[in-house]
Amino acid sequence: MKVGIIGLRMGRAHLIGYLQNPHTEVYGICDIDENTLKKVKEEYNIPFATTDYRDLMQIKDIEIISVASPDYFHKEHSVSALLSGKHVLCEKPLALNLEDCIEIIKAVKKSGKKFMIGQVCRFAPGFVLTKEIIDSGEIGELFFVESEYAHDYRVAEGVGKWRKDPRREPFIGGGCHAVDLIRWIAGDPIETFGYANHKCLIDWPVNDATIGIYKFENDIIGKVFCSIGCIRPYTMRSVFYGTKGTIISDNTSDHILLCSTRYFKIKSEYNFVKIPVSISHHNVSAEINYFVEKIIKDEKVEMDAIEGTKTVAVCLGTIISARENRKVNIKKELFSQFLDI
Numbered sequence: 001m002k003v004g005i006i007g008l009r010m011g012r013a014h015l016i017g018y019l020q021n022p023h024t025e026v027y028g029i030c031d032i033d034e035n036t037l038k039k040v041k042e043e044y045n046i047p048f049a050t051t052d053y054r055d056l057m058q059i060k061d062i063e064i065i066s067v068a069s070p071d072y073f074h075k076e077h078s079v080s081a082l083l084s085g086k087h088v089l090c091e092k093p094l095a096l097n098l099e100d101c102i103e104i105i106k107a108v109k110k111s112g113k114k115f116m117i118g119q120v121c122r123f124a125p126g127f128v129l130t131k132e133i134i135d136s137g138e139i140g141e142l143f144f145v146e147s148e149y150a151h152d153y154r155v156a157e158g159v160g161k162w163r164k165d166p167r168r169e170p171f172i173g174g175g176c177h178a179v180d181l182i183r184w185i186a187g188d189p190i191e192t193f194g195y196a197n198h199k200c201l202i203d204w205p206v207n208d209a210t211i212g213i214y215k216f217e218n219d220i221i222g223k224v225f226c227s228i229g230c231i232r233p234y235t236m237r238s239v240f241y242g243t244k245g246t247i248i249s250d251n252t253s254d255h256i257l258l259c260s261t262r263y264f265k266i267k268s269e270y271n272f273v274k275i276p277v278s279i280s281h282h283n284v285s286a287e288i289n290y291f292v293e294k295i296i297k298d299e300k301v302e303m304d305a306i307e308g309t310k311t312v313a314v315c316l317g318t319i320i321s322a323r324e325n326r327k328v329n330i331k332k333e334l335f336s337q338f339l340d341i
């Protein structure tokens, strides 16, 4: 299958993923920066390159489009690709507001094409193993889940400083990783309360730290912390507490820590076992292999537009709560806007 890619920084990771996949060939690339475009075209010997994404849509042979442009363009680029008859892999977050997410959901339905949201943490080896252990029942029933996205954005403003735009709430832009992770493992939260402050990146137009507290359907409670001004290396440290054990998992660590009653019985103290995992916090190749397989086998993509919208909606609930100082009922106020489309 021929592939087109829009946006060539994160899109470069997509490009490498498609090059490694035996079923795909990168035929076209797009970036508004001519130097980047030229460099990538020459480096990877790509047949077609353009600064206008609409040119890719005209090429009938292109079956898959990867959208790796800044967040504000996800809706425009995804909808255009879908309605041009292409399957779409779109970078997270799906969009920055529910209206755009809903337009993407409608375009997926209208086109009948496959759509995947690139919530890449669902492919990080440590998180994959964490979910497998939890699903096996090893740590019993979950009662508390927490994750954090701590990433100093002083060095990640984005080309043209697009991450500094006031429309880009960090709790959606980056926090969506942690929110999606706890949703994937614990299910959908029903209610949220949020708090936010703005003490680190004072020249940025948005709150730089946000915490979301959650109540889930199956009596699990949870928390997500997101900071883009913290002074520390990037981390997504996450902890899953069950009635029979606990897992501490971080996509920057070469192991996960598992504590369970099984080990407690042996030593009569809370010993952990360290389970080695490979560090691949941006396992885009696995994400692409999954998507290509789903297209070939014509199977349902788990991380579809509804999943992407649910994650954005949960993030929005926390932001609204922090802004309005009230509890937000996620299902009634947010999910109800798109689940019946």
Ligand SMILES: NC(=O)c1ccc[n+]([C@@H]2O[C@H](COP(=O)([O-])OP(=O)(O)OC[C@H]3O[C@@H](n4cnc5c(N)ncnc54)[C@H](O)[C@@H]3O)[C@@H](O)[C@H]2O)c1
Residues within 6 Å of the ligand: 006, 007, 008, 009, 010, 011, 030, 031, 032, 033, 036, 051, 053, 068, 069, 070, 071, 073, 091, 092, 093, 118, 120, 157, 158, 159, 160, 162, 173, 282
């Ligand atoms: N999955 C992850 O963990 C992860 C990591 C980083 C970024 N992302 C996402 O990937 C997307 C891109 O982020 P990035 O870090 O590569 O940003 P970036 O600013 O480093 O690069 C964006 C690229 O897109 C190009 N571009 C901008 N507007 C464009 C347009 N209208 N058409 C074509 N090209 C355009 C820019 O010239 C630049 O080369 C964002 O949605 C971001 O949230 C995801």
